[in-house]
Structures are given as structure tokens and as C-alpha cells.
Amino acid sequence: MGQHAAPRRTGVGTRTGAVLLGALYGLACGLLDHGAGAAAGRALTVGVVAGLVVAVVALVVGRRFRVLPRLPRAVVAAACAGAGAAFLVALSDGGSTGRAVLTGVLLALAVGTATLTLTAPPRRR
Numbered sequence: 499m500g501q502h503a504a505p506r507r508t509g510v511g512t513r514t515g516a517v518l519l520g521a522l523y524g525l526a527c528g529l530l531d532h533g534a535g536a537a538a539g540r541a542l543t544v545g546v547v548a549g550l551v552v553a554v555v556a557l558v559v560g561r562r563f564r565v566l567p568r569l570p571r572a573v574v575a576a577a578c579a580g581a582g583a584a585f586l587v588a589l590s591d592g593g594s595t596g597r598a599v600l601t602g603v604l605l606a607l608a609v610g611t612a613t614l615t616l617t618a619p620p621r622r623r
Contacts, residue, residue, distance in 0.1 A: 516556035523582065524549020530589040544589070552582065572614040580606025 510518070528545025532538060559574060566574065584602025591597065 512557060512560040516553045516560055519556045520549040520551075520553025523552040526586060527589055530586060534589060534591065548585070568614065568617050568619060571617060572610045575613040576606040576610030579609040 524545040524547075527548040528541045531544045532541035536544070555578065559578060563571060563574065580602040583605045584598045587601045588595065588598035
């Protein structure tokens with residue numbers, strides 16, 4: 499009667515989240531590339547490669563994100579969100595670089611500002 503079961507973690511693990519994010523991002527990339535007029539083989543290759551890259555980056559960033567100080571955490575979140583969105587926009591409209599860069603920069607500013615604002619500042623001792 500003195501032994502109790504260890505509490506279960508209810509959240510998604512870092513590896514599982516990275517794999518799911520990579521799979522969904524790769525699927526979106528492949529579909530957007532194919533919808534823009536690319537051949538099926540190219541769309542499949544773009545989707546698989548983009549999904550693998552996103553999964554690896556999410557795994558590396560996910561393991562170290564919580565220990566980063568406030569400002570580098572905001573920069574990393576902004577860079578990942580902006581780059582991901584810019585690549586999707588570039589795939590969707592067939593190579594409009596200006597629109598993709600503008601979308602990426604605006605989203606990066608929004609995510610960086612939100613991350614910097616919503617994370618708690620360090621406590622003074």
C-alpha cells in the first residue's frame with residue numbers, strides 16, 4: 499500500500515512533436531508545390547526533404563528551447579516561424595520572392611514580439 503504509481507506525463511514528447519510537425523510541414527510543402535504546377539516527383543521530393551529538415555530543427559530547438567534566456571528564445575522562435583512561413587509562401591505562388599520575404603519578416607516580428615512579451619522576465623534575487 500505504500501507504493502504509488504509514478505505520475506504520467508500528459509504532454510507530447512519532444513521527439514513525437516518534432517516528427518508530427520515535420521510530417522505536417524512536409525505534407526503542406528508537397529501539396530503547395532504540386533498545386534503551383536510542379537511535377538509529382540518534384541513535389542514529393544520537396545515535401546520529404548522539407549519535412550526532414552523541419553523535424554531535425556524542431557528536435558534540436560525543442561530540446562534546448564526551455565533553457566534559453568528570454569531574448570535568445572524570442573529570436574529563435576521568430577527565426578523558425580518566419581523562415582517556415584516564407585518558404586510556404588514561396589512555394590504557394592510559384593516563386594514570388596518579395597511577397598515571401600515580406601510575409602516571413604512580418605510573421606517573425608509578430609512571433610518574436612509575442613514571445614518576448616509573454617515570457618516571464620528573470621527574477622531578481
